[in-house]
Amino acid sequence: MPPMQHARDRSFSAMLKDALLVGAISAALALPLVGFKTVDRVSEIGLETRFGEMFYAVAVIVVGRLLLSLTAAGRARPIFLFTAPLSVLWLINYMFGLVAVDWPELAGLTWLAVTVIAIRAWIGMRQRTAADAAVARKDAGLPIASVVTLFSRYGRFLGPAAAAFAILMPFMPFADQRTVDIGILILTYIMLGWGLNVVVGLAGLLDLGYVAFYAVGAYSYALLSIQVGLNFWQALPIAGACAATFGILLGFPVLRLRGDYLAIVTLGFGEMIRLVLLNGPDFGLLKEGAKGIGNIPRPSFFGMPFTAAPPEGVVSFNQYFGLDFAPIQRVIYLYYIILLLAFLTNWFTLRIRKLPIGRAWEALREDEIACRALGVNPRNTKLTAFAIGAMFAGFAGSFFATRQGFISPESFNFMESAVILSIVVLGGMGSQVGVVLAAIVLIGGPEWFRDLAAFRMLAFGGLMVAVMVWRPQGLLAHREPTIKLAGSGRTKPLAVSIREKAT
Amino acid sequence: MEYFLQQLINGLTLGAMFGLIAIGYTMVYGILGMVNFAHGEIFMIGGFISVITFLILGYLGLTWVPLALLTMLLMTMLFTSLYGWAVERIGYRALRNSNRLAPLISAIGMSIFLQNYVQLLQGARNKALKPIISGGVELMTSASGFTVKLGYMQIVIVAVTTVLMAGFSLLIARTSLGRQQRACEQDMKMARLLGVNVDRTISLTFVMGAALAAVAGLTWLMYYGIIDFYVGFLAGIKAFSAAVLGGIGSLPGAMLGGLLIGLIEVFYSAYFSTEYKDVAAFAILVLVLIFRPTGLLGKPDIEKV
Numbered sequence: 001m002p003p004m005q006h007a008r009d010r011s012f013s014a015m016l017k018d019a020l021l022v023g024a025i026s027a028a029l030a031l032p033l034v035g036f037k038t039v040d041r042v043s044e045i046g047l048e049t050r051f052g053e054m055f056y057a058v059a060v061i062v063v064g065r066l067l068l069s070l071t072a073a074g075r076a077r078p079i080f081l082f083t084a085p086l087s088v089l090w091l092i093n094y095m096f097g098l099v100a101v102d103w104p105e106l107a108g109l110t111w112l113a114v115t116v117i118a119i120r121a122w123i124g125m126r127q128r129t130a131a132d133a134a135v136a137r138k139d140a141g142l143p144i145a146s147v148v149t150l151f152s153r154y155g156r157f158l159g160p161a162a163a164a165f166a167i168l169m170p171f172m173p174f175a176d177q178r179t180v181d182i183g184i185l186i187l188t189y190i191m192l193g194w195g196l197n198v199v200v201g202l203a204g205l206l207d208l209g210y211v212a213f214y215a216v217g218a219y220s221y222a223l224l225s226i227q228v229g230l231n232f233w234q235a236l237p238i239a240g241a242c243a244a245t246f247g248i249l250l251g252f253p254v255l256r257l258r259g260d261y262l263a264i265v266t267l268g269f270g271e272m273i274r275l276v277l278l279n280g281p282d283f284g285l286l287k288e289g290a291k292g293i294g295n296i297p298r299p300s301f302f303g304m305p306f307t308a309a310p311p312e313g314v315v316s317f318n319q320y321f322g323l324d325f326a327p328i329q330r331v332i333y334l335y336y337i338i339l340l341l342a343f344l345t346n347w348f349t350l351r352i353r354k355l356p357i358g359r360a361w362e363a364l365r366e367d368e369i370a371c372r373a374l375g376v377n378p379r380n381t382k383l384t385a386f387a388i389g390a391m392f393a394g395f396a397g398s399f400f401a402t403r404q405g406f407i408s409p410e411s412f413n414f415m416e417s418a419v420i421l422s423i424v425v426l427g428g429m430g431s432q433v434g435v436v437l438a439a440i441v442l443i444g445g446p447e448w449f450r451d452l453a454a455f456r457m458l459a460f461g462g463l464m465v466a467v468m469v470w471r472p473q474g475l476l477a478h479r480e481p482t483i484k485l486a487g488s489g490r491t492k493p494l495a496v497s498i499r500e501k502a503t
Numbered sequence: 504m505e506y507f508l509q510q511l512i513n514g515l516t517l518g519a520m521f522g523l524i525a526i527g528y529t530m531v532y533g534i535l536g537m538v539n540f541a542h543g544e545i546f547m548i549g550g551f552i553s554v555i556t557f558l559i560l561g562y563l564g565l566t567w568v569p570l571a572l573l574t575m576l577l578m579t580m581l582f583t584s585l586y587g588w589a590v591e592r593i594g595y596r597a598l599r600n601s602n603r604l605a606p607l608i609s610a611i612g613m614s615i616f617l618q619n620y621v622q623l624l625q626g627a628r629n630k631a632l633k634p635i636i637s638g639g640v641e642l643m644t645s646a647s648g649f650t651v652k653l654g655y656m657q658i659v660i661v662a663v664t665t666v667l668m669a670g671f672s673l674l675i676a677r678t679s680l681g682r683q684q685r686a687c688e689q690d691m692k693m694a695r696l697l698g699v700n701v702d703r704t705i706s707l708t709f710v711m712g713a714a715l716a717a718v719a720g721l722t723w724l725m726y727y728g729i730i731d732f733y734v735g736f737l738a739g740i741k742a743f744s745a746a747v748l749g750g751i752g753s754l755p756g757a758m759l760g761g762l763l764i765g766l767i768e769v770f771y772s773a774y775f776s777t778e779y780k781d782v783a784a785f786a787i788l789v790l791v792l793i794f795r796p797t798g799l800l801g802k803p804d805i806e807k808v
Binding site: 025028029031032033034036037038039040044045046047200206253254257260261263264265267268269271272275276279414415418421422425426429454455457458460461462463464465468469472473 | 532537548552555578601602604605609612613614615616617618619620621624625626631632743747778785786789792793796
């Protein structure tokens with residue numbers, strides 16, 4: 001925000017004027033959609049007014065803007081001391097339900113505003129000295145900046161630590177079925193994010209229709225397991241191959257397009273696949289169309305199913321190991337399958353970056369014309385990235401189908417593509433750890449606040465905008481240098497310093 | 504023949520609406536090089552503001568149709584363009600010089616946000632209005648008894664669109680604002696050096712795009728009599744396809760593309776199947792991009808080292 005930087009020498013009346021102007025604009029924005037509410041009556045629609053709520057919301061915005069200006073003008077400490085306890089008290093009240101709140105939405109809005117101001121004031125307090133301020137301005141003045149420094153310092157321990165945590169998670173004391181379920185969901189998106197990272201992060205091809213390959217994987221698995229009778233581990237590679245084939249088929253004509261055009265064509269392909277599935281082409285179970293495919297077989301543990309009452313002659317998992325039957329056993333097993341698949345994706349990506357093809361992807365991302373001049377075949381290189389990304393989506397799709405037991409075209413709409421892409425971009429393009437972080441924030445966050453379900457997509461969209469505005473390069477913007485100078489760890493790797501000079 | 508004529512009329516009506524939305528995409532792309540993904544949502548908000556204005560006018564007792572329609576038009580354009588302005592100010596301005604992906608992600612976030620904002624505030628069920636203008640003229644009747652009808656609403660839609668397009672083209676071609684807009688489109692840095700207020704021009708681009716999308720939202724509501732919070736997504740994508748088809752960055756191209764997409768959709772559902780009409784629109788988009796990436800009226804984009 002450029003005006004903020006000069007806020008230090010603004011007078012109070014100027015700030016008040018600014019706050020009132022912002023208030024007037026937000027009042028005008030809120031008047032038609034917040035001030036009036038359409039209500040469904042018997043034969044027609046009627047109208048109700050909500051001016052009270054509207055004025056309250058506008059007042060919160062005016063006061064909030066004023067406090068933010070004051071914070072920027074160097075009054076951070078008193079504002080922090082006032083807002084931080086208020087925010088904490090509010091949170092305690094929300095968690096334990098001490099005092100009933102009449103307008104929960106408005107109370108939530110107020111809490112959000114108070115908390116944002118408190119965080120801003122905290123940052124303001126930390127950068128009081130001029131030198132601090134200069135550094136902070138360079139890092140966009142966010143606490144994330146210091147987290148990032150922390151990450152880059154201890155980053156090499158973080159990956160293994162997170163992996164160890166992920167492996168042990170189902171056996172930790174807090175891990176009930178719901179937690180493991182959320183873990184599965186997060187891991188699915190981490191895997192999808194890592195898969196898309198090959199296409200977007202490494203090869204630099206903006207793919208807005210990634211969910212199409214996820215759908216192909218899920219539907220191939222459903223058809224293979226129900227109609228052909230293959231089990232999960234037999235169907236998985238075939239489903240992955242199907243998705244990769246689709247990747248090549250779709251990629252072949254479009255890969256000579258650049259940038260945004262490629263994005264839109266992939267978006268079009270994604271929607272086309274969904275619409276075709278919705279209309280139910282006459283091909284086996286695909287005819288079900290919008291009704292979806294149910295009764296997809298669950299995976300078994302070396303042929304042992306996870307059921308309380310296995311059919312005659314089949315030993316179930318719990319019988320074989322002498323355990324009591326519990327539904328969580330199957331959930332934990334699913335958790336380990338997706339963890340394995342996610343690790344596989346990550347390991348594969350990390351390894352392939354070191355191969356000539358991986359180097360070619362990154363070179364292509366940086367400069368396509370130079371690559372052509374140096375004899376890299378752009379079409380084949382891009383197609384490989386597309387196919388490999390699609391293959392991982394196919395694996396994830398198979399897992400999704402076997403986990404849900406039911407798939408329908410509605411699970412594969414554009415929003416899914418947008419969510420996966422935003423995980424990659426918010427995490428910081430090309431950063432493997434960033435994908436994990438973004439998936440936890442974007443997928444886990446809303447899952448843990450289920451009772452605010454109505455607001456989760458609103459918050460999701462708002463979060464995407466906010467993160468982009470604050471850190472356009474993503475949460476963990478950090479490109480792995482392809483070449484490092486051997487020797488002392490303290491000096492900067494050669495590739496990094498060159499790149500910094502270049503940008 | 505009669506059936507064909509009827510579909511032609513319907514297609515042109517639909518195409519006029521797509522064209523109005525497409526102009527917003529093409530202008531923003533021309534000047535900033537970004538796909539304003541939230542533009543479809545602006546169109547949807549325009550529709551909702553029209554519903555609300557209509558209901559308010561009903562309560563106020565203003566029932567003389569031309570005056571009511573004009574008030575609705577002005578109110579919708581005013582408030583919707585404010586939303587267009589706010590979207591740019593909050594979501595895109597800070598990202599003007601960052602990497603190419605950041606504004607796109609911000610725009611997708613904006614789109615999700617606005618969709619849910621409207622859903623939360625106005626409810627998820629679709630809003631249906633009784634037709635304000637009904638009836639029409641019967642142009643001809645075939646031997647088999649098929650009558651070609653030209654609804655009054657369709658006349659109004661095409662007339663409003665034509666007038667707005669003419670006014671808008673004049674604005675871009677003749678006024679100093681239009682000159683500044685074109686200057687920014689050609690070379691933003693140079694325009695800034697020559698004293699053009701780039702920020703203001705970009706804001707006004709968003710405002711103009713949103714105002715035209717608002718008209719599309721209003722006409723959509725009048726034509727179909729129904730609107731919901733999800734309508735912006737598909738209409739937005741189709742309008743974007745129209746902008747690409749016509750050649751992104753080109754204003755006449757956007758209008759032409761809109762008309763073509765409208766005609767394709769209507770004719771496809773009339774002669775083939777309604778189920779795959781959306782697939783047809785996307786297929787056209789993909790085919791155009793593969794065989795003529797610059798669109799019908801677009802200028803080729805030469806990449807230099």
